[in-house]
Amino acid sequence: xxxxxxxxxxxxxxxxxxxxxxxxxxxxxxxxxxxxxxxxxxxxxxxxxxxxxxxxxxxxxxxxxxxxxxxxxxxxxxxxxxxxxxxxxxxxxxxxxxxxxxxxxxxxxxxxxxxxxxxxxxxxxxxxxxxxxxxxxxxxxxxxxxxxxxxxxxxxxxxxxxxxxxxxxxxxxxxxxxxxxxxxxxxxxxxxxxxxxxxxxxxxxxxxxxxxxxxxxxxxxxxxxxxxxxxxxxxxxxxxxxxxxxxxxxxxxxxxxxxxxxxxxxxxxxxxxxxxxxxxxxxxxxxxxxxxxxxxxxxxxxxxxxxxxxxxxxxxxxxxxxxxxxxxxxxxxxxxxxxxxxxxxxxxxxxxxxxxxxxxxxxxxxxxxxxxxxxxxxxxxxxxxxxxxxxxxxxxxxxxxxxxxxxxxxx
Amino acid sequence: xxxxxxxxxxxxxxxxxxxxxxxxxxxxxxxxxxxxxxxxxxxxxxxxxxxxxxxxxxxxxxxxxxxxxxxxxxxxxxxxxxxxxxxxxxxxxxxxxxxxxxxxxxxxxxxxxxxxxxxxxxxxxxxxxxxxxxxxxxxxxxxxxxxxxxxxxxxxxxxxxxxxxxxxxxxxxxxxxxxxxxxxxxxxxxxxxxxxxxxxxxxxxxxxxxxxxxxxxxxxxxxxxxxxxxxxxxxxxxxxxxxxxxxxxxxxxxxxxxxxxxxxxxxxxxxxxxxxxxxxxxxxxxxxxxxxxxxxxxxxxxxxxxxxxxxxxxxxxxxxxxxxxxxxxxxxxxxxxxxxxxxxxxxxxxxxxxxxxxxxxxxxxxxxxxxxxxxxxxxxxxxxxxxxxxxxxxxxxxxxxxxxxxxxxxx
Numbered sequence: 001x002x003x004x005x006x007x008x009x010x011x012x013x014x015x016x017x018x019x020x021x022x023x024x025x026x027x028x029x030x031x032x033x034x035x036x037x038x039x040x041x042x043x044x045x046x047x048x049x050x051x052x053x054x055x056x057x058x059x060x061x062x063x064x065x066x067x068x069x070x071x072x073x074x075x076x077x078x079x080x081x082x083x084x085x086x087x088x089x090x091x092x093x094x095x096x097x098x099x100x101x102x103x104x105x106x107x108x109x110x111x112x113x114x115x116x117x118x119x120x121x122x123x124x125x126x127x128x129x130x131x132x133x134x135x136x137x138x139x140x141x142x143x144x145x146x147x148x149x150x151x152x153x154x155x156x157x158x159x160x161x162x163x164x165x166x167x168x169x170x171x172x173x174x175x176x177x178x179x180x181x182x183x184x185x186x187x188x189x190x191x192x193x194x195x196x197x198x199x200x201x202x203x204x205x206x207x208x209x210x211x212x213x214x215x216x217x218x219x220x221x222x223x224x225x226x227x228x229x230x231x232x233x234x235x236x237x238x239x240x241x242x243x244x245x246x247x248x249x250x251x252x253x254x255x256x257x258x259x260x261x262x263x264x265x266x267x268x269x270x271x272x273x274x275x276x277x278x279x280x281x282x283x284x285x286x287x288x289x290x291x292x293x294x295x296x297x298x299x300x301x302x303x304x305x306x307x308x309x310x311x312x313x314x315x316x317x318x319x320x321x322x323x324x325x326x327x328x329x330x331x332x333x334x335x336x337x338x339x340x341x342x343x344x345x346x347x348x349x350x351x352x353x354x355x356x357x358x359x360x361x362x363x364x365x366x367x368x369x370x371x372x373x374x375x376x377x378x379x380x381x382x383x384x385x386x387x388x389x390x391x392x393x394x395x396x397x398x399x400x401x402x403x404x405x406x407x408x409x410x411x
Numbered sequence: 412x413x414x415x416x417x418x419x420x421x422x423x424x425x426x427x428x429x430x431x432x433x434x435x436x437x438x439x440x441x442x443x444x445x446x447x448x449x450x451x452x453x454x455x456x457x458x459x460x461x462x463x464x465x466x467x468x469x470x471x472x473x474x475x476x477x478x479x480x481x482x483x484x485x486x487x488x489x490x491x492x493x494x495x496x497x498x499x500x501x502x503x504x505x506x507x508x509x510x511x512x513x514x515x516x517x518x519x520x521x522x523x524x525x526x527x528x529x530x531x532x533x534x535x536x537x538x539x540x541x542x543x544x545x546x547x548x549x550x551x552x553x554x555x556x557x558x559x560x561x562x563x564x565x566x567x568x569x570x571x572x573x574x575x576x577x578x579x580x581x582x583x584x585x586x587x588x589x590x591x592x593x594x595x596x597x598x599x600x601x602x603x604x605x606x607x608x609x610x611x612x613x614x615x616x617x618x619x620x621x622x623x624x625x626x627x628x629x630x631x632x633x634x635x636x637x638x639x640x641x642x643x644x645x646x647x648x649x650x651x652x653x654x655x656x657x658x659x660x661x662x663x664x665x666x667x668x669x670x671x672x673x674x675x676x677x678x679x680x681x682x683x684x685x686x687x688x689x690x691x692x693x694x695x696x697x698x699x700x701x702x703x704x705x706x707x708x709x710x711x712x713x714x715x716x717x718x719x720x721x722x723x724x725x726x727x728x729x730x731x732x733x734x735x736x737x738x739x740x741x742x743x744x745x746x747x748x749x750x751x752x753x754x755x756x757x758x759x760x761x762x763x764x765x766x767x768x769x770x771x772x773x774x775x776x777x778x779x780x781x782x783x784x785x786x787x788x789x790x791x792x793x794x795x796x797x798x799x800x801x802x803x804x805x806x807x808x809x810x811x812x813x814x815x816x817x818x819x820x821x822x
């Protein structure tokens with residue numbers, strides 16, 4: 001029981017710290033997510049050391065982001081995503097291409113060999129939709145057209161990022177097979193299409209499916225089972241676990257008892273997500289970043305990461321008008337846990353050294369911290385710039401969206 | 412991410428299996444808890460092997476029982492526990508003394524030396540209140556006078572069991588210090604008294620304390636923080652983690668927003684507790700128990716464990732009338748995870764061998780499986796035998812209890 005006592009103590013520390021950070025940032029009118037991440041930096045290994053990165057705290061962080069995306073999925077309908085498909089595809093593709101080119105260029109410039117440059121490029125590529133989703137949810141902006149484009153682009157982003165990481169790993173161990181890359185892509189796309197069309201189709205034909213079992217008064221427990229299962233499956237085939245959870249959410253969101261599900265899911269997600277945000281902060285190694293040359297490299301890579309992702313995603317969304325394109329571009333900037341995971345893979349594979357690792361982790365955290373403070377203004381501008389007759393939050397004014405709920409916009 | 416994918420997969424398997432066991436047992440009108448435990452046996456290492464006992468699944472099981480007892484604590488008021496204090500003390504003390512004597516006697520009879528006999532006695536001693544609480548909650552019988560006696564006795568039982576285990580461990584490593592035992596007892600009692608009187612006193616003076624923070628719309632998150640913290644502290648000083656969680660529940664149950672807390676806690680507990688019941692089942696080693704001589708030993712020890720606990724607890728509660736005493740005695744029988752933990756300690760300390768370990772784990776599971784099926788009838792009889800003017804479910808008929816809620820009795 002001693003080990004369990006220790007882990008319970010660490011979960012207590014990170015939950016308490018994250019909620020105190022949340023509290024402080026709410027009181028000074030700053031984004032709570034930033035407060036939770038900074039609290040994680042403070043209690044984490046590199047400052048106070050009260051919280052440890054181990055297999056249990058990692059699991060809690062992972063379930064935190066899994067449930068966050070599950071919750072976002074429940075609020076997302078398939079036809080809304082499909083309606084923004086072409087724009088989301090452009091945002092996802094350009095938002096991956098530019099950071100990749102920038103990272104590869106920088107790597108070549110500082111004299112790294114191809115394997116290192118590709119890993120650096122991969123780490124700059126992948127957006128962390130968890131951070132943006134959390135912040136957009138707080139603003140009530142997830143169900144807007146921009147919110148849907150961001151979610152769709154994030155899924156495409158993750159598929160491309162998975163391919164790039166597989167490519168980089170193949171280069172690092174010297175066994176690059178294009179056949180394997182192609183099969184990865186096919187499996188990932190099949191997974192997404194089958195789950196989405198099969199799952200939502202099944203539930204649309206029988207909307208009470210999830211509440212038929214006697215153990216399930218609401219779709220909550222069947223939904224949690226599906227979320228865990230699809231998250232595990234998604235991670236097994238090489239996608240992020242959160243993609244599976246997001247798809248699971250979209251499927252169970254078709255249930256007739258969706259509002260009961262949302263009510264029960266809310267406290268579970270509220271309990272788990274602080275472990276994710278705190279964990280992100282705890283990853284940063286403050287001491288390693290304090291050296292002069294490393295600090296310069298950090299600033300350079302971070303600026304490049306922000307500019308390349310913003311410009312790429314902005315260009316993909318520019319047909320939506322500049323205000324929406326700016327919101328979408330900015331929302332894709334956080335690299336969060338995805339950048340950290342890619343850097344960790346590169347370190348393990350020996351493709352990057354511990355200095356570059358610290359810099360990439362620092363970049364992931366800074367891109368994550370810098371986004372939420374500017375979102376409220378961008379959300380407001382996107383809403384104001386929307387032409388009359390087409391509301392930013394979906395269907396034309398005066399007509400309820402298909403949820404029977406009108407999502408208020410702030411400001 | 413590969414390890415995380417694997418763990419997510421195991422959590423998926425045990426949650427799905429437990430809920431299918433729950434479903435099956437509801438349909439054949441048997442206690443769902445038993446279905447969940449047997450599902451754990453089936454997918455666990457000794458049969459299908461789809462689920463592994465590792466640090467993460469152990470943590471989820473532990474949090475499952477921690478939240479179960481937290482939830483029970485929220486429903487329990489201090490003055491109700493104090494009202495049944497003397498009886499609970501007698502039930503706890505006699506319910507520990509008899510199994511200990513029986514275990515020690517049996518150990519001596521089969522020729523074990525003192526250290527082994529004391530460990531066997533310790534493993535027979537400790538009741539698992541988690542199992543009983545779960546089953547009594549399903550029957551709506553936790554807020555009856557008998558339910559309160561059982562909870563109070565379980566706390567006393569755990570304090571005594573902790574002392575016995577410390578005593579046994581001291582014997583096993585040959586360094587038995589009575590001063591240390593005395594200080595353990597003092598620390599445990601101080602912990603319980605300070606948390607209960609200090610915590611409930613604080614919340615009674617300011618019932619909105621937990622909803623004052625801006626991050627807390629309800630006392631749910633502050634309550635979860637307190638539950639994790641006190642569970643960790645409780646385990647650190649040698650008590651079971653669930654005792655701290657139970658005390659945390661009693662404290663936050665004084666909040667003015669208790670019903671909002673209960674509504675948000677319910678889905679979180681419903682998500683976590685199947686991991687506990689499934690884990691209990693997964694501990695059993697079916698093959699090890701199938702040998703002739705071991706099976707005989709298992710039957711003997713199990714019979715002794717049931718009889719000694721029932722008779723001891725029945726004797727402690729006999730002034731309550733035979734019907735209530737029977738319900739209380741029977742409810743104290745499950746050894747569940749506590750017996751398994753003690754056996755594990757004995758195995759690690761080298762005091763017992765792997766055969767005795769398997770037998771004790773088997774005993775813990777059987778005592779746990781045998782109790783729920785008989786509870787509905789015992790609860791009904793206790794209710795019927797209650798003299799008019801004093802209702803089994805607490806205050807006199809026609810007067811609401813202090814919760815403003817009348818708990819219905821089944822049947």
